[in-house]
Structures are given as structure tokens and as C-alpha cells.
Amino acid sequence: MIPEPFEYHSPQSLEEALRLVTEFGEEGKMMAGGHSLLPMMKLRLASPRHVIDLGRLSELRYIRESDGWIEIGALTTHFQIESSSLLREKCPLLPETAREIGDAQVRNLGTLGGSLAHADPAADWPAAILALDAEIRANSAGGERWIAAQDFFVGLMTTALAPGEILTAVRLPPLPRRAGDTYLKLRQPASGFAVVGVGVRLALNEAAHIERVAIGVTGIGPKAYRAAAVERELLGKPPTARRLAEAAARAADGVQTNSDLFASAEYRKHLASVYVRRALELALERANP
Amino acid sequence: MRKKRKLKSEAGALTRRDFLKGAGVTVSGGLLATGAVTTAQAAAQEGVVGPGPVPITLRINGRVHRLSLEPRITLLDALRDHLNITGSKKVCDRATCGACTMLMDKKPVYACTVLAIEAEGHDITTIESLTENGRLSPVMEAFWKNDAQQCGFCTPGFVMACTAFLEKNPNPTLEQIEKGLGGNLCRCGTYAGIRRAVLEAAKAMKGGQANG
Numbered sequence: 030m031i032p033e034p035f036e037y038h039s040p041q042s043l044e045e046a047l048r049l050v051t052e053f054g055e056e057g058k059m060m061a062g063g064h065s066l067l068p069m070m071k072l073r074l075a076s077p078r079h080v081i082d083l084g085r086l087s088e089l090r091y092i093r094e095s096d097g098w099i100e101i102g103a104l105t106t107h108f109q110i111e112s113s114s115l116l117r118e119k120c121p122l123l124p125e126t127a128r129e130i131g132d133a134q135v136r137n138l139g140t141l142g143g144s145l146a147h148a149d150p151a152a153d154w155p156a157a158i159l160a161l162d163a164e165i166r167a168n169s170a171g172g173e174r175w176i177a178a179q180d181f182f183v184g185l186m187t188t189a190l191a192p193g194e195i196l197t198a199v200r201l202p203p204l205p206r207r208a209g210d211t212y213l214k215l216r217q218p219a220s221g222f223a224v225v226g227v228g229v230r231l232a233l234n235e236a237a238h239i240e241r242v243a244i245g246v247t248g249i250g251p252k253a254y255r256a257a258a259v260e261r262e263l264l265g266k267p268p269t270a271r272r273l274a275e276a277a278a279r280a281a282d283g284v285q286t287n288s289d290l291f292a293s294a295e296y297r298k299h300l301a302s303v304y305v306r307r308a309l310e311l312a313l314e315r316a317n318p
Numbered sequence: 319m320r321k322k323r324k325l326k327s328e329a330g331a332l333t334r335r336d337f338l339k340g341a342g343v344t345v346s347g348g349l350l351a352t353g354a355v356t357t358a359q360a361a362a363q364e365g366v367v368g369p370g371p372v373p374i375t376l377r378i379n380g381r382v383h384r385l386s387l388e389p390r391i392t393l394l395d396a397l398r399d400h401l402n403i404t405g406s407k408k409v410c411d412r413a414t415c416g417a418c419t420m421l422m423d424k425k426p427v428y429a430c431t432v433l434a435i436e437a438e439g440h441d442i443t444t445i446e447s448l449t450e451n452g453r454l455s456p457v458m459e460a461f462w463k464n465d466a467q468q469c470g471f472c473t474p475g476f477v478m479a480c481t482a483f484l485e486k487n488p489n490p491t492l493e494q495i496e497k498g499l500g501g502n503l504c505r506c507g508t509y510a511g512i513r514r515a516v517l518e519a520a521k522a523m524k525g526g527q528a529n530g
Contacts, residue, residue: 030411034369037389037435067392067431068412080389084436108425132501133479135413137425138432220414221500 032070038081043197046083047170051193053079059195060084061104061143064135089142089197092116097203103142103196111136120201122210122228126157129214131221142196145181148188148252150287151222155182155253157212159245160228163201167194175200178245185251205241208232209315213308215248215300217291223248224292225300227280229308231268233316239263244308249301250284258282259305268313277306367435374435378403379447389435394418396434397444405445405474416502419475420444426482426501445474448481457481460519461512468506476502476512484520492517 038057040046050057058077060066061084069075083089089104092113099120101110110116111127130136130144130153144154145165158165159182164175167190181189190196204210210230214223226247234240242263244256262276280301286294368389376383376396385400394411397403397420406429409417413431420429421443448455454462457480467473476499483498484490490498495516504512 031395032390034388034390036368037372037433038367039435063433063436064413064428064431067433070390071412082433082436132416133483133498134416134419134426134428134501137422137427 030071032067033073033076035070035077035080038079039085040081040083041085043086043088043168043195046081046086046195047168047193049079049081050195051170053081054192057081059146061140061146062106062138063143064131064139065143065147065149083195094119098200099203100198100200101141102198103145104140105142107131107136107139107141107144108133110141120161120204122157122161122212122230123201126153126212126228129153129212129216129223129226135221141199145199146188146190146196148182148186149222150185150251150253151217151220151224151226151248152253153212153214153223153226153247156223156226156228156245156247158199158228159253159255160210160212160230160243161201161245162230162243163199165196166198166200167191168197169194173197179255182252182254187252204230205232207234207316208241209312209317211308211311211315213304213311215304225249225297225304227301227304227308229305229312231309231312231316233268236267237317238265238267240265242309244280244305246280246284246301246305249281249286249297251287254284256280256282256301256305259309263309268309270310273309273313274306277309278302280305372435375438376401376434376442377440378442379444385434387434389433391434392430393420393432393434393437393442394429396437397429403444403446406478407471407474409471414503415472415475416479417472417475419478419502421478421482424482424485426479428501443478445478448477455481456522457484457515457519460515460522464511464515464518466508466511466515467504468508472502472504472506476504480512480516480519484516484523488520488524490516490520 038049040049057079059081089102091102092105092115093100107127107130111124116123144152158178163178165181166173166175176189183189212228214226217224228245230243232241242260244259246256247253258279259276266272281298286297288294371386371388374385374387383401387396394408406420407417409415411430413428418429419426422440448458457477479499479502487494495513
């Protein structure tokens with residue numbers, strides 16, 4: 030399997046990359062770690078005439094903290110996130126998610142930004158990013174804008190990124206007090222992708238009621254989504270085991286559910302409620318040390 | 319019947335590869351004589367190269383190799399088809415099976431999903447570097463002793479992944495081994511032997527028994 034011939038561009042700065050992306054438009058394709066794009070090009074599902082390799086933009090490979098927010102450069106690999114001591118302390122949900130992605134070889138080259146921009150409906154990052162209320166930075170020749178995670182995933186492998194924009198960073202708000210989070214996943218045994226993946230961040234108030242809860246779900250529908258129906262059932266209420274289970278039953282409400290050889294739509298719906306319940310229970314446990 | 323058909327397609331693939339190999343040499347020779355300087359200059363000025371063959375320098379097992387390849391050629395194909403370094407195997411060719419695993423800056427990667435041109439400037443290590451004067455590395459020795467292969471086609475990838483894994487996890491549990499080597503598949507199903515081999519290699523490496 031060999032891709033169609035293409036012209037290869039290796040910009041040395043973001044500015045240069047933006048210029049190339051604008052210049053080639055539909056004929057150009059950005060590549061980060063290449064672990065989504067290259068297999069598609071080999072199968073000739075994608076045949077860009079220009080590949081713009083962002084891999085040498087080391088300015089987009091970083092994890093840093095400022096004013097309590099964490100910011101991660103788009104080219105940071107899954108492995109770098111998995112092994113970051115800053116993230117383990119300040120945002121453990123991210124290393125927990127990174128560990129669940131693919132395998133060691135994929136994690137060494139695959140990147141956070143590449144995965145988000147690709148928006149595979151069974152990828153892990155979208156669920157985590159939704160649960161954390163993250164914001165995604167898009168740069169273009171005209172400047173930059175931040176997109177809320179909730180507005181970022183538009184449809185099957187489609188994001189809110191406009192032509193000429195490059196996803197450059199993700200930023201995450203600080204962990205609230207009395208909060209816990211987790212990412213739980215059922216792996217497709219062959220591909221390692223999520224049959225279902227659930228990210229949860231949950232915070233309690235003084236009265237130990239649920240003050241805030243965000244649930245990101247991947248693998249179930251054409252795109253990752255916030256389980257808003259579950260969140261509504263829980264907000265402001267005391268988190269009893271029964272309430273968590275009843276709310277979790279609505280995990281796939283209103284979602285057009287995927288069906289494949291491994292898991293029927295009905296089974297996926299069931300898995301969604303089971304994994305949302307388990308993730309809520311674990312996040313609650315972590316919020317109540 | 320099915321077997322025969324398979325053999326036929328394999329033979330077909332080989333011929334195709336040989337054809338491509340031959341064609342590649344001729345084309346790059348021609349270009350070197352006529353257009354290579356222009357391409358190299360353009361590459362230096364613009365960072366733009368291809369789609370025809372372009373100069374690519376790879377550092378493999380400490381040796382520098384200069385090649386002329388199209389940008390679409392993967393690191394794996396560059397080694398196997400253009401440098402005759404064939405220890406790393408091509409099986410799934412889509413970042414799933416692990417047979418092509420080699421180390422890039424000491425980290426295991428799928429060489430089938432890295433472009434050769436992307437690998438410029440990185441240190442590439444393959445299975446060929448593990449033997450010294452015919453002596454097996456501790457991981458190879460442990461695979462051999464524990465019958466950790468049957469047909470052996472996945473073995474080079476497993477050995478490379480395992481070598482990198484033990485560098486980072488010198489005292490692995492069985493669970494860590496299964497997770498750490500999850501990127502490599504063995505269709506003969508020799509996982510029981512592989513688990514034993516990894517444990518034994520870990521022990522041998524701790525004992526300071528370099529090269530078995």
C-alpha cells in the first residue's frame with residue numbers, strides 16, 4: 030500500500046505553516062503524527078496533493094501552567110501527556126486518558142491536536158476534552174480564536190475548524206475544589222479504539238451536593254457528545270448510588286447510535302449507561318477522599 | 319485451493335516489489351543526473367519537496383545513509399526496498415500489527431507509518447543492531463530459549479518493542495508486559511512463550527549479563 034504521489038512541505042514556523050495551508054486550500058492536508066492520515070492515504074481514502082508536515086514545529090510541543098490553567102501544544106504526543114508529572118498532579122484525567130490510547134508505538138508519535146482535528150468518532154481525547162470543559166485554539170492568517178470543546182465536534186470526522194485554520198493548542202480550566210474525574214473505556218480488542226469511552230468531572234458543594242458535572246462520551250454516536258440529559262438529572266442533587274444509576278440510564282438519550290460487528294446499537298446504548306454510571310461512581314469517590 | 323491462491327498473490331506482490339525496486343533505482347539515477355540539484359535547492363529554500371525523488375539522509379544503527387526517494391516512501395520501505403535492511407517486517411502496513419517496530423530516538427514506532435523524509439534527523443535503531451559478533455542480545459536469547467516464536471515473522475518487531483519496554487520497565491509485572499507490548503501481534507499465538515521470555519530477559523538484563 031503506497032499513497033498517491035504528493036508534494037511534501039515541512040514548515041519551520043507556524044507562520045509558514047499558515048501561509049501554506051491558505052495557499053493550498055482543499056489540495057493540502059496537514060499532518061501531525063501521521064497515525065490517522067498515513068493509513069488513510071495508503072488506502073487511498075485520502076489523496077492530498079500537498080502534505081504539510083507540522084512535525085517540525087517544536088513551538089507547538091509543550092505542557093505548561095499559567096494562572097491555574099493548563100495549556101498543551103497541539104503537537105504534544107500522547108506519550109508526553111501520559112508521562113507528564115505536571116498533568117498527573119493538576120489534571121490527572123489527561124494522563125489517565127492517554128494511557129488508554131492505542132499502544133506504545135501509537136502513543137509515541139500520535140498527537141493531541143492531530144487526534145482532535147481528525148475527530149474520529151471512537152477516539153479517546155474528545156470525551157476527555159468535553160468532560161474538562163477545555164478550549165481549543167485555532168490559528169489562522171487573520172489571528173486566533175478559542176473554541177469551546179462543546180462547540181468543536183460538529184459531526185462525523187467534522188470539527189468547527191474553518192479552512193485555513195490550524196489547531197494549535199488546548200487549554201483546561203483548573204480542577205475545582207472537592208472535585209474528582211476519571212476516564213473509563215471499553216477497548217475494541219483488535220483496534221484499541223473505544224467501543225465506549227466516558228470522561229467525567231464532578232464537583233461537590235459545601236452540602237456535598239453535585240455542584241458541577243460534565244460527562245463526555247465517545248464511541249457511541251457519529252461524534253463525541255456531552256451527556257446533557259444525565260448532567261441535568263444530577264445537578265444540585267445529593268449523589269446517591271441510586272440517583273447516579275437512574276441518571277446514567279439516559280447516557281445515550283437522543284443519540285443516533287453506531288452499530289457494527291462488535292457491538293449492536295442496542296448493546297452500545299447499554300454500554301453507555303453502564304460506563305457512565307461507573308465513571309460517575311469513580312469520580313465521586315475521588316471527589317470525596 | 320485457498321492456499322494456492324494466497325501463494326499466487328504473494329508471488330505477485332514480490333514481483334511488484336522487485337519491479338518498483340528496479341524502477342526506483344533507474345528513476346533516481348536519472349534524476350540525480352538532471353534535476354536533483356534543483357530539487358535539493360528548492361527543498362533548502364522553500365521546505366517544498368517532491369513528488370519525485372528527493373535527497374533524504376537517514377541515520378540507521380549509527381550509520382549515515384544517503385538516498386533519493388519520493389516523499390511518499392515510508393521509513394520501512396526505505397529500509398527494506400532501498401537499503402536492503404530487511405530485519406523489520408512488513409505485515410499489516412497500517413500501524414496495527416507491530417511487525418515493523420523499530421526505535422526512533424530510542425522509542426518504539428511503527429516504521430510503516432512514518433515517512434522516510436520525516437525520519438531525517440532522528441536516530442533509527444533496528445533489529446540488525448542487537449547482535450554483536452553473532453552474539454544475541456539478552457532479549458533475543460530469552461526469546462530463543464523460551465520458544466517465544468513459531469513462524470518468526472513477528473519476532474523482530476516484538477524483540478525491538480520488548481527491548482525498549484524493558485529499558486523503561488526493568489521490573490515488569492505480567493500485566494505491564496501485556497499492556498506494554500500490546501502494539502505487537504503474533505498470529506501463531508506464542509504469547510505464553512513471549513511472556514516467559516520477557517520476564518527472563520528482564521532478569522538477565524538486571525544481572526548485568528550484557529549480550530546474554
